[in-house]
Amino acid sequence: MRIKIFVTPGMEENCYVIICMETKKAIVVDPGADMQELFDFIKNEDLTVEAIVLTHAHYDHIGGLKRLKAETQAPVVCGEDEAPVLKEPNLNLSLMFGAEPFSMTADRLLKDGEEFSFGSLKFKTLFTPGHTQGGICLYFEEKSLLISGDSLFAMSIGRTDFPGGGYRTLINGLKEKVMTLPDDTVVYPGHGPKTTIAVEKKHNPYLG
Secondary structure (H helix, E strand, O other): OEEEEEEOOOOOEEEEEEEEOOOOEEEEEOOOOOOHHHHHHHHHOOOEEEEEEOOOOOHHHOOOHHHHHHHHOOOEEEEHHHHHHHHOHHHHOOOOOOOOOOOOOOOEEEOOOOEEEEOOEEEEEEEOOOOOOOOEEEEEHHHOEEEEEOOEEOOEEOOOOOOOOOHHHHHHHHHHHHOOOOOOOEEEEOEOOOEEHHHHHHHOOOOO
16 A cells, blocks of 8 residues: 655645555545646556545535546546535535536545445445435554545544534544544644544644
């Protein structure tokens, strides 16, 4: 397994390319901007993009989605309750960001607890709404790794004042599904540096 991180300009959102080294199959998580370096990397590494997976559909996480889908023909995948956010510009905040109104239909919707495989890798879908109405985390149990989107950050949590958000909903989901993961689980968030479950249990002021 290899993880390549691209930090998008402006909002400094983390876009992840997660690669099965045995097969060169990969997923791209949260393509927040149209970055040529991302496309060059996929081409130069000779990767087959099996899916474009969205932890949630806010515009700073989907700004490069249309080009990436057009160039790779990969299906767009998100949590089943996030489908309306991807389709509705007022919910995905594209209008707030001053962009063209963004609307897209996901190709596959994941249920809570559903597994998704590519190459020899797989993740389990953890439904963690509260930042958006259908946000998910991607849990690679065999690799002790979590992609947390904007649900959990190092020493913080995602905002809950956007449409479809809810503070108590997010806190409950994190405590029930994320903070119960093994302490050595490495957390890769939607913005900022990585952390671990152990550190967040001990130091995150929202989850004590």
